[in-house]
Amino acid sequence: MAFEVNEKNLAALEPLFNPWEEPLRHRLPNPMPGGPAIIQPGRRPSKCSLVRSIRAEVDGWRQGGYAGVSQTSRTLLTYWFSTEHEIRDEAGNAIPFRYHWAQREAIETIIYLYELRNIKSLAEMMTEFGGGSLNDLALGLNPEEDRWPRNCCKVATGGGKTKVMSLAIVWSYFHRLYEPGSDLARHFVIIAPNLTVYERLKDDFENCVVFYHDPLLPEEWKSDFQVQVVLQDEPGGASTGGAVYLTNIHRLYESRVNGGGTEAEGVAAIFGPPVKRAQALDTGAALRERITRHPRLMVLNDEAHHLHDPDLAWNKAIEALHRQSVSRGNGGVCLQLDFTATPKHTNGELFHHIVCDFPLGEAVDAGIVKVPVLGESDELVERGNKRTPARQRYANHLNLGYQRYEKTYAEWNRVRKPILFVMTEDAQAANEIADYLDSDTFPLLKGRVLNIHTRLKGKVKTVKRGGREIKEFVENETAMKPDDLRALREMSRELDAKDSKFRCVVSVMMLREGWDVRNVTTIVPLRPYSAKAGILPEQTLGRGLRRMFPAAGIPEMVTVVHHPAFRKLYEEELAQEGVDIGYLPIREVFKQTVTIFVDRANKPVADLEIELPLISDAVETIAELQGLTFAAVRRYFQERYSPLPVGRRKTGPVEYKERHLFTDEVVARMQLDAGLLTNAWSAAGYFAQMLGRACRLSNPHQILTPLVEEFLGKVLFEREVDLFSGEVDHRMREVDVMEHVRATFTPLILSRTVKKKERQRISRGQRLSTWKPYQASSTEKRPAVTARRTMFNLAPCENEFEQEFADFCDFADDIRAFAKNAGPQKLMIDYLKPDGHRAHYIPDFFVGLKEGDYLLVELKGKQDNLVPLKARTAVEWCRAASQGKVRWRYLYVPYYLFQQSAPATLEELRRACEPSLKTLLDEEKSRQARLPLEEATAQQEAEDRFTAVLQQAGMSSAPAALADSLRQAVHLLDYAVRAGMQDLSHAFQPLLRPLDEYAIKLLENRLRPCLPPDTASQWAYFSPYLEDLPKKEQMLLSRYQKYLRGYLVFGRPIFKVGLLLYCIDYAQGGGHRTGGVWADVEKCFADQAMAELFTILKPVTAFRNTRVAHVETKLDNPDEAWKAMVDWCRCLGRMAGLTYG
Known part of the structure; x- marks a missing residue:
């Protein structure tokens, strides 16, 4: 339902949460x-059938620190989402960067499904997360069309699909590179549906731009990222390293599309006339040849709503890539990722393989896209009839739209160039309107109107989308000359550029994906919306939803000019995406932002000047280790530790002597996968790799591996040992060995690579009077206020506390000048967080005193655990900034002290707040001293708990292949119980994949030898006569034999644990004397070992299905959780023994 925008409810246009925060509220x-x-x-409920179940599991997995997946995946996820990043904006300013929650959730979901849950088909995903009718749909999927996993990410326009693509590529590349046995890819195919989307993707991926602009690559891994981006008409894609192929879909079509129809027909069905046939066949064949020679492929489809039918040429092109790859002895497609805002079939139903859902309403609530608003007027009526020239027919629309645009231009023009987007019925009308707007009648637009269709060739086509027929403008590449193509690319790229002359764009209304311009503030559609017209609101809004300032956190609106009669259509359409759209009279303006600039016309700027000195960073990390010798390693160990016994584990925590802040942080980062330490001769390489990752080295194997190998053989144990004899294989996985390796090497590495330097004043720095204008919020909750003692026209305030402080600065007797630290040029001071990741602290205000001193000011309402660390950082900065007669001090102002006191000067306020700052600094010192002992004690207690659980489960030690998963699960549960968490189910997630894998291996080992060799016999084998059985038994056997056939014949396992449980139950119950596969099931699963397994597997499966994989009842009882953990360990140990003997 639409709502009226007025002065009283402007808050309805403001975000509910930050883009990177979990959506915990919705409208x-x-x-x-x-x-x-x-x-x-709460979170906005998703309408996608699988998303609700998957989202709940991913939430628990995130809460558990991404347990159960590889070290590579954990390292990347932690780096991406637990680190404060910096990127450069278009002006070259360093600005903070965080991935949006939607982007985070999307890549987390992809990794969770592929790596932790090992979901490798749509049928398996539907069965595992869907239930009900989806189980029947899963059985009906043709296994031949379900041979690789497909995940669809439903991401609203402007939500950042391209960034999810880049995250997925980097994850897959490093997983394949670093993880033994990885079946992921280092070669990728990104497919665009049309020329415009292709050009937009090209801007991001050409020359690997996105991989080095965004914080995708950990510094120490950059040298290993050897990827070439190959554009569709370029040679390349060498077999060494990795490759990203970027192509328009029609370049991938074969000469004949299987199932009838020529290539040209297949392309034209969706995309209009293709390129010339001879050229298409030639370049397409060469491109497919290059792509399919690689071992494994990942396919990423942009604007993937075009894949709504399995029989469409696009799907067949991907199938052809897979088929050709496999025929050459390669692995084919390992994973297909589809990205679209509207994943619907032609009948309006959502795609079944949607795994994450970020609707437009959530994007609006997060402030990721502009808020869409309807600018209404009864004057918006057409004049004349269809024969009337467009400039006369739509004169009212254009005049009112221009008036609206004038107001947004006045609001934004100092920092951005707003754009008016006019959308016409056809190209002829576009030409007439463009000529009319490019005149003296519209002074802001004269000489600045871009008519897209002077170069964009194509025609309007009717296509079926989302259950209705709509009209789209389809480009015709054949009709466009090279100059046209270059001009189009420049248009799409440069419209938002600061030096672009264009302020108005005129186009046909039916432009498709890709024509998304950030600076659009006003849209004038010159055609009424209706189902009959075939124009949807999303086709209009999509042109202007992207924000001008993606990271600024300021309100932005896009206004659609229309008659009130069409409001209902907007309401109905946008309600499906959770958008409650606002409307207001077209001439009404509510400014929510203001431009902040140095007010030279009205302020004595020289008297109000504040100069920020340039201070060096405090942290320097060198990625390459040099100068570490074996003698230094031996000396360090012998001075601090005693050798370990060869035959047994040493008890008690390892005391980390000389541990400093960096060591504490790295210890927390270095999580060891003990399951991979199966023998001593390979342990040195593994320890070197883990130490290298934790300490962020680019050359761990070259330097560390020989040192660790010599250390293990000659120093660590009570006598020298032979690592190749097997005598200490059993010791490599034990905690005392791992801890002593870590405690010895970590300080030695960090002392040579991480330098905690004294901050130094480099130069006088920058005067605030040189800061460029920037846009800031000006709302009731975040006001921009006038002040006499700041050189800027306004002081933007984040809250009431800041507004009160700005008022105080204006009357305090000893203050000469002050300024808010905001905008793209704001001061950011680097520091290291407790987890070892670099972060930046941003003080609130600068204050200059009449006596000549300066202060950094922090106003604090709520305190978090980083506040003491930030305070120490600010004090260090001030110490370095103070030079000669210029002195900088740090003022920490708690809200309650500011409210209680009534100081007349800043010095009085500083004295009142000084004890609070001292308390903070003392707290930070205490934290550093306390951390090592607490960590070592907690780690030892967790390991003791692990040993106790194994003993209760009847195991003296964990099977090598299970050890890491079991240890992670026990440690997670131990931590969750200690922390008093209300839901403990996430601790069991590392055990889900082993449970599934052992189930399927047991089925494989026992039934595979019975499988007939030829297709005809296999069909009969899985279709035994069941008619003499009761109807219920017929249905059950029919369902489960389809599951068995799907796995044993097509390699598509579904319902893994449940299938094993049913087979055991069938055999132990005596069966039904049925033939075919059931006769072998009865024979293979009737032994005593299976009977015993059934007894312990059945309750574990019930617990899995109701408390872990599908949470029907919250697991909040620690005693119940520990009992279940013992049961799971016992069950997995038994399954491992039955699998491997």
Whole structure:
């Protein structure tokens, strides 16, 4: 339901949370007509059938620190989402960067499904996470069309699909490179549906731009990222390293599409006339040849709503890539990722393989896209009839749209160039309108109007989308000359550029994906919306939803100019995506942002000047280790530790002597996968790799491996040992060995690579009077206020506390000048967080005193655990900044002290707050001293708990292949119980994949030898006569024999643990004397070992299905959780023994 925008409810246009925060609130339509949306607690429920179940599991997995997946995956996820990053904006300023929650959740989900849950088919995914009718749909999927996993990410326009693509590529590349036995890819195919989307993707991926602009690559891994981006008409894609192939879909079509129809027909069905046939066949064949020679492929489809039918040429092209790859002895497609805002079939149903859902409403609530608003007027009526020239027919629309644009231009022009987007019915109307707007009647637009269709060739086509027929403009590449193509690329890329002359774009209304311009603030559609017209609101809004300032956190709106009669259509369409759209009279303006600039016309800038000195960073990391010798390693160990016994584990925590802040942080980072330490001769390489990752080295194997090998053989144990004899294989996985390796090497490495330097004043620095204008919020909650003692026109305030402080600065007797630390040029001070990741602290204000001193000011309402660390960082900065007669001090102002005191000067306020700052600094010192002992004690207690659980499960030690998963699960549960978490189910997630894998291996080992060799016999084998059985038994056997056939014949396992359990139950119950596969099931699973396994597997499976994989009842009882953990360990140990003997 739409709501009216007015002065009282402007908050309805503001975000509910930051883009990187988990969406814990959402808006619902107000039942009162015209009222603002109601804010509801909790996440917006998804309409996608699988998303709700998958999302809950991924939430638990995230809570557990991504346990159960490889070290590579954990390292990347931690680096991406637990580190504060910096990137450069278009002006070259360093600005903070964080991935959006939607981007984070998307890549987490992809990794969770592929690596932790090992879901390798749509049928398996539907069965595992769907239930009900989806189980029947899964059985009906043709295994020949379900041979690789497909995940669809439903991401709203402007939500950042391209960044999810880049995250997936980097994850797959490093997983394949670093993880033994990885079946992921280092070669990727990104497919675009049309020329415009291709050019947009090209801007991101050409020359690997996105991989080095965004914080995708950990510094120490950059040298290993050897990837070439190959554009569709370029040679390349060498077999060494990796490759990203970027192509338009029609370049991948074969000369004949299987199932009838020529290539040209297949392309034209969706994309209009293809390129010339001879050229298409030639370049397409060469491209497919290059792509399919690689071992494994990942396919990423942009704007993937075009894949709505399995019989479409696009799907067949991907199938052809897979088929050709396999025929050459390669692995084919390992994973297909589809990205679209509208994943719907032609009948309007959502795709079944949607795994994450980020609707437009959530993007609006997060402030990721502009807020869409309807600018209404009864004057918006057409004049004349269809024969009337467009400039006369739509004169009212254009005049009112221009008036609206004038107001947004006045608001934004100092920092951005707003764009008016006019959308016409056809190319002829576009030409007439462009000529009219490019005149003296519209002074802001004269000489600045771009008519896209002077170069864009194509025609309007009717296509079926989302259950209805709509019209789209389809480009015709054949009709465009090279100059046209270059001009188009420049248009799409440069419209937002600061030096672009264009302020108005005119186009046909039916432009498809890709024509998304950030600076659009006003849209004038010159055609009424209706189902009959075949124009959807999303086709209009999609042109202007992207924000001008993606990272600024300021309100942005895009206004669609239209008649009130069409409001209902917007309401109905946008409600499906959770958007409660606002409307207001077209001439009404509510400014939510202001431009902040140095007000030279009204302020004595020289008297209000504040100069920030340039201070060096405090942290320097060298990625390459040099100068570490074996003599230094031996000396360090012998001075601090005693040798370990060869035959047994040494008890008690390892005391990390001379541990400093960096060591504490690296210890937390270095998580060892003990399951991979199966023998001593390979342990040195593994320890070197883990130490290298934790300490962020680029050359761990070259330097560390020989040192660790010599250390293990000659120093660590009570006598020298032969690592190749097997005498200490059993010791490599034990905690005392791992801890002593870590405690010895970590300080030695860090002392040579991580330098904690004294901050130094480098130069006088920058005067605030040189700061460029920037845009800031100006709302009731975040006001921009006037002040006499700042050189800027306004002081932007984040809250009421900051507004009160700005007022205080204006009357305090000893203050000469002050300024808010905001905008793209703000001061950011580097520091290291407790987890070892670099971060940046941003003080709130600068203050200059009349006596000549300066202060960094921090106003603090709520305190978090990083506040003491930030305070120490600020004090260090001030110490370095103070030079000669210029002195900088740090002022930490708690809210309650500011409210209680009534100081007349800043010095009085500083004295009142000084004890609070001292308490913070003392707390930080205490934390550093306390951390090593607490960590070592907790780690030892967790390991003792692990040993106790194994003993209760009847195991003296964990099977090598299971050890890491079991250890992670026990440690997770131990931590969750200690922390008092209300839901403990996530601790069992590392055990889900082993449970599934052992189940399927037991089925494989026992039934594979019975499988007939030829296709005809296999068909009969899995279709025994069941008619003499009761109807219920017929249905069950029919279902489960399809599951068995899907795995044993097509390699598509479904319902893994449940299938094993059913086979054992069938055999132990005596069966039904049925033939075919059931006769072998009865024979193979009737032994005593299977009977015993059934007894312990059945309750574990019930617990899995109701408390872990599908949480029907919250697991909040620690005693129940520990009992279940013992049962799971016992069950997995038994399954491992039955599998491997």
